[in-house]
Amino acid sequence: MVRHVQIEPLLYRHLLQDGEGGIPASPRKFNGIDGDYNLDSLSEMIRNNLTIGHDELSYEVIERFDRDTFLENLDELRKRVPEDHTLFSKKAMEATKASSLEWIGCTNVVIGIVIVITLFADLRTAVKALNSFGSDSLMLWALKHLYVNDPVVTTDLDFYTPDDSNRGHFNSSVFFSNPSLYLQNHIAFDEYAYHVLRERPPTSAS
Numbered sequence: 001m002v003r004h005v006q007i008e009p010l011l012y013r014h015l016l017q018d019g020e021g022g023i024p025a026s027p028r029k030f031n032g033i034d035g036d037y038n039l040d041s042l043s044e045m046i047r048n049n050l051t052i053g054h055d056e057l058s059y060e061v062i063e064r065f066d067r068d069t070f071l072e073n074l075d076e077l078r079k080r081v082p083e084d085h086t087l088f089s090k091k092a093m094e095a096t097k098a099s100s101l102e103w104i105g106c107t108n109v110v111i112g113i114v115i116v117i118t119l120f121a122d123l124r125t126a127v128k129a130l131n132s133f134g135s136d137s138l139m140l141w142a143l144k145h146l147y148v149n150d151p152v153v154t155t156d157l158d159f160y161t162p163d164d165s166n167r168g169h170f171n172s173s174v175f176f177s178n179p180s181l182y183l184q185n186h187i188a189f190d191e192y193a194y195h196v197l198r199e200r201p202p203t204s205a206s
Contacts (some may be wrong), residue, residue, distance in 0.1 A: 001111065003095060004187050006037045006085045007055050012061040012135075012199065014082040015076035015142050029083045033060050038089035046093065051114060055128065065138060073143065078146060078202040082194060102155070114183070133182050136161065136189055143193060146202040153196055160189045182191065 012033045028035040029044060031053035039045065070077075071150065140161050148154040 001187070002039060003085065003088065004190060005050060006039070006088045007052070007058060008027060008037065008190055009033050009037055010082045010085055011139065011190060011197075013119075014056060014077075014080065015061065015139070016064055017073075017077065017080065030054070031056065032065070033057055040091045041088050041095065042092050052116070055132040061135050062138060070142060074145060075204045078204050081198050084198075085194075111158070116155060128188055133186050136186060140188070143196075147196075149203050150170040153200065153202075156192065156196075160192045161185070 016033065028039060029048040030050040031048065035053070044050075140157060143157055144154055147157070
């Protein structure tokens with residue numbers, strides 16, 4: 001989970017890069033695609049609303065993404081790779097291992113917050129959290145274009161976005177949804193997207 005909250009903004013930064021070579025980072029902690037995702041302590045995660053800020057990324061990338069600009073810069077984007085998430089601090093995980101026998105860790109804190117939102121959130125907050133998975137549709141569309149010349153990757157992308165994840169559209173019903181399945185598929189999809197962009201860069205159309 002910690003790895004995921006650091007990888008996802010890097011994926012979005014990668015998609016939003018323009019021909020000038022990228023977007024400057026913002027100092028906002030755990031909020032915004034250009035925010036600071038160095039994870040130094042558990043208290044920082046809670047104080048800066050990491051989980052809610054993470055959900056907001058999905059809406060931000062859809063608002064900022066420009067289809068025509070993306071398509072114009074496809075070949076340039078194929079020459080780049082997302083930033084390395086290992087450069088982000090993960091001190092909070094080290095503190096957990098040293099002080100709590102790993103009973104209370106970063107991932108457990110995030111999962112705890114997700115459970116609280118699922119059980120006790122008002123309807124508007126719950127629907128907003130569920131619909132935050134809609135960005136996977138955008139990521140899938142972008143990767144299909146980037147890897148149009150690589151049938152192996154495009155086939156695997158279909159595997160990582162199964163129909164039962166309900167991510168073929170942008171609206172999920174709060175009454176007929178499976179948040180655990182959504183989250184599992186969302187994390188697996190982002191893991192694959194990050195891995196393939198880092199380890200198997202797409203080839204140019206030419």
